Amino acid sequence: xxxxxxxxxxxxxxxxxxxxxxxxxxxxxxxxxxxxxxxxxxxxxxxxxxxxxxxxxxxxxxxxxxxxxxxxxxxxxxxxxxxxxxxxxxxxxxxxxxxxxxxxxxxxxxxxxxxxxxxxxxxxxxxxxxxxxxxxxxxxxxxxxxxxxxxxxxxxxxxxxxxxxxxxxxxxxxxxxxxxxxxxxxxxxxxxxxxxxxxxxxxxxxxxxxxxxxxxxxxxxxxxxxxxxxxxxxxxxxxxxxx
Amino acid sequence: xxxxxxxxxxxxxxxxxxxxxxxxxxxxxxxxxxxxxxxxxxxxxxxxxxxxxxxxxxxxxxxxxxxxxxxxxxxxxxxxxxxxxxxxxxxxxxxxxxxxxxxxxxxxxxxxxxxxxxxxxxxxxxxxxxxxxxxxxxxxxxxxxxx
Numbered sequence: 307x308x309x310x311x312x313x314x315x316x317x318x319x320x321x322x323x324x325x326x327x328x329x330x331x332x333x334x335x336x337x338x339x340x341x342x343x344x345x346x347x348x349x350x351x352x353x354x355x356x357x358x359x360x361x362x363x364x365x366x367x368x369x370x371x372x373x374x375x376x377x378x379x380x381x382x383x384x385x386x387x388x389x390x391x392x393x394x395x396x397x398x399x400x401x402x403x404x405x406x407x408x409x410x411x412x413x414x415x416x417x418x419x420x421x422x423x424x425x426x427x428x429x430x431x432x433x434x435x436x437x438x439x440x441x442x443x444x445x446x447x448x449x450x451x452x453x454x455x456x457x458x459x460x461x462x463x464x465x466x467x468x469x470x471x472x473x474x475x476x477x478x479x480x481x482x483x484x485x486x487x488x489x490x491x492x493x494x495x496x497x498x499x500x501x502x503x504x505x506x507x508x509x510x511x512x513x514x515x516x517x518x519x520x521x522x523x524x525x526x527x528x529x530x531x532x533x534x535x536x537x538x539x540x541x542x543x544x545x546x547x548x549x
Numbered sequence: 550x551x552x553x554x555x556x557x558x559x560x561x562x563x564x565x566x567x568x569x570x571x572x573x574x575x576x577x578x579x580x581x582x583x584x585x586x587x588x589x590x591x592x593x594x595x596x597x598x599x600x601x602x603x604x605x606x607x608x609x610x611x612x613x614x615x616x617x618x619x620x621x622x623x624x625x626x627x628x629x630x631x632x633x634x635x636x637x638x639x640x641x642x643x644x645x646x647x648x649x650x651x652x653x654x655x656x657x658x659x660x661x662x663x664x665x666x667x668x669x670x671x672x673x674x675x676x677x678x679x680x681x682x683x684x685x686x687x688x689x690x691x692x693x694x695x696x
Contacts, residue, residue, distance in 0.1 A: 307566060307681035307694045309558030309580075316561055371648050376553040376596075379653075395650050401660045402670045404623070410656035410678065418554050418653065 310410075314417035314445050322426045323450035324549060325442055329469040330462045331433035333455045334485040336361040337524060339430035340531050341539050342453065344385050345546035351381055351424040354391040355442075356432040357411055358401050363391035367529035371397065377420035385532030390419050409441040416445060435469060443476070451549060452480035454513075458487055458498045463507055470511050480513050481545065487517035490537065516545050551653050552589055555679060556596035560606055562681055566694070567605040575609045577685035583655045583676050584615040585631055585638055609685075616676045620662070624669035637662050655679075 326339035336354075340362055343352035354362035363369070366384050372394035373380040379395075381388030392401060392415060403411065421427070429450075431438050442450065452473055456466040466482075473480050484504045488494045501517065508515035519537045527534040563578055578597075582588050590613050597611045617631045631638075641661050642649050650657050659672040685691045 307562045309555065309562045309679055309681060312562040312565060313554065313558035374551050374648075374653070378551070378554040395648075395653055396657065396660070397645075399661070401657070403657070403660055404671060404673065407656045407659055407674075407677075411654055414654040414656060417558060418551065 308413075310413050310417040311444070314413045315447075317416060317419065317421050318427065318446055321421065321424065322549075323429070323446050324426065324453065325429045325431055325450050326453045326455060327429075327431040327439065327469065328433050328455040328466060329435060330456065330465045333433075333457050333462060334518075335433070335455050336365055336430050337531070337538070338453065338455055338483060338485060338518070338542065339428055340365050341534065341542045342546060343387050343389075343428040344532060345539065345543040346387075346426055346428070346549070347546075348386050349423065349425040350428060351388040351390065351419070351421060351426070352428045352430065353415065353419070354389070354393075355412055355415075355429050355438050357392045357403070357408060357415070357438075358432065360391050360393040360401070362389065362430050363393040365528060365531040368394065369398065370394065374418075375420065377422060378418040379415075380420055381424075388424055390415065405437050408437045409444075412438060412441045413445065435472060448476055448478055450478060452478050453483050453545070454480050455483045455485055456504065457485055458496065458501050458504060460499070460503055463503045467507055470507060470513065474511050474513075482508050482513050482515045483518060483545070484515065485518045486520045489520045514548075516541070518542075552592040553596040553600075555588065556593055556600050556611075558679070559597065559611070559681060560600045560604055563606055563684055564604045566684070567686075572686045572689065573605055574687040575606045575684055576687050577610050577612060577683070577691075578606065578681060579612040579614060579683040581614050581616050581676070581680045581682045583678070584617050585658065586652050586655050586679075587642070587649065588652065612683075614682065618658070618674055618676045620664075620675075621673045622664035622667060622669055623671040623673060625664060625667040627664055627666040629665050633665060634662050 343350045381390050456462045488496050521536045521538045621628045655677045659670050
């Protein structure tokens with residue numbers, strides 16, 4: 307019997323779970339998951355499951371430790387949402403773990419969070435098909451909605467198809483999010499190429515597609531992403547209403 | 550304070566197991582805890598006694614067995630004991646104080662400890678989880694649980 311696993315499963319029961327993921331790295335998962343959680347707003351808990359990079363805490367500008375009370379790890383409160391990151395447990399130490407331990411750390415992170423008052427949990431997953439995805443499946447019984455993030459790049463879409471196919475086999479509902487899809491400078495331009503490949507993927511697997519704009523100003527909000535109000539946030543607000 | 554979450558997990562796990570097996574009264578729960586977590590038994594028992602109320606564990610006692618971890622390096626094959634990395638553990642506790650991360654998440658140990666021979670973090674840790682080892686059921690005796 308594994309008490310932490312039971313506790314983690316129980317905490318996710320009755321809550322809406324959304325997982326932002328990709329088979330490819332560097333496509334903007336942490337920015338998308340942060341802005342999505344902020345768009346859903348009050349009652350949303352964002353959990354950074356990328357335990358090796360802990361990028362979400364950096365986007366929000368947190369470098370302090372989580373308080374621990376009788377209810378467990380207290381989320382940071384920011385922009386009307388809660389945020390949990392392993393960086394609030396290990397400070398600025400690097401995290402380097404054998405695969406089996408990654409799942410156990412993820413289970414602990416979910417099990418120990420005080421989720422009182424949160425109706426929705428948004429997970430920011432690391433890239434790839436690995437232990438993190440398997441752990442999420444174990445803890446939720448596959449009851450989650452996936453936002454699969456790609457860029458228009460042909461190689462990204464080819465790699466992401468593995469994940470789309472896997473989630474389809476596992477009957478997990480999903481959306482395809484094409485990040486950095488277009489730039490609006492009075493007219494729509496596509497510096498990273500068209501989205502025909504992404505549309506084809508969306509149609510073949512029957513998953514809705516959302517395009518995200520390129521907004522270079524997002525870089526100015528690293529450390530204070532909760533203050534960003536630009537076009538990317540507006541696009542994610544539209545997705546938030548359809549989840 | 551984190552002991553309250555551990556107690557919550559123990560009560561939930563054994564309650565679920567009791568319901569699934571139609572056991573109405575549990576009289577004893579024995580848990581194994583990695584000793585390098587430095588969990589406080591008094592707080593754990595206080596939390597257990599509070600949380601168990603109204604569950605099949607209402608009349609149960611909690612027994613705690615602290616277990617020493619052993620480590621094997623996958624990089625060079627070296628094996629070593631918890632006592633041999635005592636200096637490293639003390640250094641982590643000294644850095645973090647009450648917020649000692651291995652207290653909260655023992656599975657983080659390979660990230661904070663390194664092989665005494667080659668320095669690698671590629672460590673397999675035996676005994677790194679909190680586990681329910683035995684449950685005593687009224688009328689059925691002691692049942693060893695499978696991890």
